[in-house]
Amino acid sequence: MRPVREVSSRPLQIDKIVRTGRKTLALVVDSQGRLVVRAPLRLPRADIVEFVNRQADWIRSRQDRVLAMRREAVPKRFVDGECFLYLGKSYPLRIVTRAAQPLLLGQSFELDRAARPQARSVFEDWYRRQARQVIIGLVARHPNASAGLKSIRITSARTRFGSCSSLATLSFPWRLVMAPLEVVDYVVVHELVHLSVKNHSRAFWLRVESLLPDYRVRRDWLRANGHRLRLD
Numbered sequence: 228m229r230p231v232r233e234v235s236s237r238p239l240q241i242d243k244i245v246r247t248g249r250k251t252l253a254l255v256v257d258s259q260g261r262l263v264v265r266a267p268l269r270l271p272r273a274d275i276v277e278f279v280n281r282q283a284d285w286i287r288s289r290q291d292r293v294l295a296m297r298r299e300a301v302p303k304r305f306v307d308g309e310c311f312l313y314l315g316k317s318y319p320l321r322i323v324t325r326a327a328q329p330l331l332l333g334q335s336f337e338l339d340r341a342a343r344p345q346a347r348s349v350f351e352d353w354y355r356r357q358a359r360q361v362i363i364g365l366v367a368r369h370p371n372a373s374a375g376l377k378s379i380r381i382t383s384a385r386t387r388f389g390s391c392s393s394l395a396t397l398s399f400p401w402r403l404v405m406a407p408l409e410v411v412d413y414v415v416v417h418e419l420v421h422l423s424v425k426n427h428s429r430a431f432w433l434r435v436e437s438l439l440p441d442y443r444v445r446r447d448w449l450r451a452n453g454h455r456l457r458l459d
């Protein structure tokens with residue numbers, strides 16, 4: 228027996244059609260999950276509807292992803308029991324009194340009650356310190372690729388997970404260290420390879436693959452989960 232395809236009950240709706248002098252159709256799922264179609268000036272509406280229906284699977288999976296991201300984008304409140312990521316694992320927060328340090332990680336994150344008003348910056352400082360250590364450790368694992376590296380910067384970047392400057396400085400956001408170690412390693416390798424190959428050419432990806440044969444799995448994890456690596 229052939230498996231029955233699951234059919235979404237949500238009707239596929241075109242929220243907006245933007246007509247311009249373009250020659251082809253393009254679909255955009257915006258940050259609210261709405262479907263926007265860019266279409267040539269005189270293309271009949273029936274053709275647009277037909278195209279949209281043919282792309283239904285792609286549209287639905289995009290919309291599901293956007294909606295899932297919106298559900299998860301809840302700012303942290305730094306309260307007892309709330310969970311925080313570190314190297315891919317989720318740890319609950321416990322608010323404690325008179326701790327030796329403002330924030331410690333054991334079986335759980337322990338935040339000193341006195342530090343709670345500054346919890347966000349306390350966490351950020353903690354992630355920053357870990358990020359530096361973890362990333363320096365990973366760079367050391369790839370001695371051939373890191374020849375020529377001048378310095379490593381830990382930044383507050385929100386939209387990208389790494390960058391490589393022409394001055395051989397690599398930058399990584401502190402929130403990267405919320406991801407599993409093998410994913411952090413992928414980002415490190417990606418940027419190390421940029422020291423010698425500046426673009427994303429075939430030669431670039433072959434070099435990445437020679438260092439991390441399973442880089443695709445790690446890259447896919449980041450694409451699917453990157454939006455979760457945040458405090459707000």
Ligand SMILES: [Zn+2]
Pocket residue numbers: 417421427
């Ligand atoms: Zn790149």
